[in-house]
Amino acid sequence: MPGLALLAAIGTPLGLALLLALPAARGLVWRALPFAPLPALALALFGTVPFTVSNDWLILGSVLGLDATARLFLIPAALVWTAAAAAARVWMAGDRRATGFGLCFLFAMTGNLGLFLADDAPTFYVFFALMSFSSYGLVLHARSEEALGAARLYITFVLAGELALFAGLGLAVGETGSLMLADIADTALSVPTVALLLAGFGVKLGVMPLHFWLPPAHGAAPVPASAVLSGAMIKAGLFGIVATVPLGEAAYADLGVVVTAVGMVTIFAALLMGARETAPKTVLGFSSVSQMGIVALGIGAALMAPGAWGAVLPVLVFLAAHHALAKAGLFLGTGVFAVQHRPAARIAVTVALVLPALILAGMPLLSGALGKEALKTALGAGPAVWLPWMTLALMLSGVATTLLMARFLVQLWRKRPAAPAGVESDALVIPFVLLALAAAALPAIWPTVAGSAAQPIAEAAPGTPWPLVAGALIATAAAVASHTSRVGWSAVLSTLTAPAERAAARVGDALARRRRALARKARALPPALDGWIAAHRLGQTGIAALLVTVLVIGGAQHVAPTDPIAPPAAEQNGP
Incomplete structure (x- = not known):
């Protein structure tokens, strides 16, 4: 049962890649593309680890398996490939080079997922190289000047990294006398061997000064390819160091x-x-x-x-x-x-x-x-x-x-x-x-x-x-x-003070509008009052009322008050 699950995890993307050679099957392949990493994801989530399966008929004899550490690398990688594949279906729908992209994408997926499942050095190297060289097509896809430059830089570093990795694995196998990655990681290797392994995987990891390929490749590749280049593939460099370098042993x-x-x-x-x-x-x-x-x-x-x-x-x-x-x-x-x-x-x-x-x-x-x-x-x-x-x-x-x-x-x-x-x-x-x-x-x-x-x-x-x-x-x-530095301090200060100036201008405009409105009302009030008086025939009535008011006030002034009786003079002057 584990053997079938392993073959499904590797064989699904590989089989879809081969089906792209048939024009009649290409539509089916693109519809199935997001499902290609799911067998690997299911194996990592539900498989019982660790387990190992020997396949003498596969790649001149291969040992595949899954341990606890590889499982934790495989799960996020499969998730990233699933999401990127779903995006690639849409991104490449009208692209005339979609078939080439899909072929490279599926081969890179096969290599990336497969290296997490490899238990021996030759199988690991085959999957690692398949992933690395297939990614060249993803970087080159647009065929623009930027893509061509990024692809040349990428393939140069890939070749150098693969040579260092091949030499390091070869020396490691010779020093341990075993093809199994577990034996290599458990043996105190020589300093030159470890240095070659670190250099080979360091290219994929993208640490300086082995990083020059990485930013241009991410910039030139289509979005779904950039997602897997950064999200899944560069982690293969870390996994390779974990799987082969005897960290913790020497x-x-x-x-x-x-x-x-x-x-x-x-x-x-x-x-x-x-x-x-x-x-x-x-x-x-x-x-x-x-x-x-x-x-x-x-x-x-x-x-x-x-x-x-x-x-x-x-x-x-x-x-x-x-x-x-x-x-x-x-x-x-x-x-x-x-x-x-x-x-x-x-x-x-x-x-x-x-x-x-x-x-x-x-x-x-x-x-x-x-x-x-x-x-x-x-x-x-x-x-x-x-x-x-x-x-x-x-x-x-x-x-x-x-x-x-x-x-x-x-x-x-x-x-x-x-x-x-x-x-x-x-x-x-x-x-x-x-x-x-x-x-x-x-x-x-x-x-x-x-x-x-x-x-x-x-x-x-x-x-x-x-x-x-x-x-x-x-x-x-x-x-x-x-x-x-681009526009000068005066422009910056103008920009900073512009909100206050606009607010002050708005307030001034509002006050001016209010003053004009009041002036218009003041000018309109006398004519309106005259019109109202004329409409209600209040002119003569007002004059009559004014005359009556004047007469009343005048009459009140001419009515003298009654004086009290004055005392006799004798009484006033005394005896």
Whole structure:
């Protein structure tokens, strides 16, 4: 039974890819595209782990299986592929190169899902290479100058990474005497072998200086391809390190210092480079680079202090799931925004995009903040000399991500991404909303999915909002400074005082209108009064009343009062 489930998980997307060669079956393939990752998702959700199945007839003999760690990588990857496939059906509906895109998309899906199920090195490498080389067609799809440049850069790094990975796996197999990934990861490999493995997987992970392919590829690829490139495929680099590098078995102090330093540089250098980009999808690509710098900190700590790996691993797996859902949601939301034609609809999409942006930046109680807080705690088991610097980098990473998210949202309005004509926006909204909600609900559902591996997240502090606030303030100050340098202080001051001036002008206008209205009423009152008097024949009556009033007053004045009797003079003068 597990064997059939494994074959269904790998064979469904592979079989659909082969069916695309038949013109009569292409409509069926596109309708079935969102269902292609579901067997892998069902296997990860409902399968009993761990299990292993040997397939001597498959790829010169392959061993497939699923363990607890691979399961936690497979679930978010399958969810991202499902959402992206649902979006691709609509995005590619009228594209003349849709068949080529669908072929590359399904082959990349097969490779990405298959590598999580591979238990031996040859099978793992075949699936990893299938995913990497198939993605070249996704980046190249538009055939524009931008796409051609991004594709050339992508394939150059892929070739270099595959060579390093092939050499590293070959040396690892030779040193362990086994083809099984579990044996490789449990054996203390030589420093050159580990360095080759880290370099090979580091290209896919996108850490500096192996990142140059990633932002251009995300910017040039169609929206559904960008979602899986960032949401699912770069996590294959982390999974490869987890599955092959003997973290927790031996110390590689020098490599650990290099990886830790690279992680710190990656977090903040990606901000400086991404803040200069104008294409919103490219800004999201640099955000992915910055986030992978956080992952590199955990790997570097485990390379220097093997005892820290047990605490670091479950946190890195959670961060991988968090980034997969949130970043894929942002890319699909970019596509939803691109197909909107009404300002009100664009505003609504922008408001919806704020949720995954805040999750990625580290809003307290959400997955980004919880993952970083849990990683801070896990790093406490690592090298003490690096702990303050790692903690500081993790705290400031929230500021960096907030700035990149602000840049993304601003550029989304300034430079709206291109979208195919006639795309039904409603069909794109559902995958975007589902991924955004899944990212928001991840802390609540992670204990059910991960079991005991979710304990570090459940015990993590909720996080603090100050990195988001600081990032928002810096972004606002930068926007004001940029606008000021472009238009000058006088224009800025005029803009700032314009509301007060408009309010004063409105008040003055209202008072002037009131004065004019009163003047008109004053001028109209005498004629109106004369008209009323004439209408009621009050002229003669008024004159008569005036005469009567005068006579009454005059008569009252001529009526003298009666004097009292005066006393006799004698009485007055006395005797």
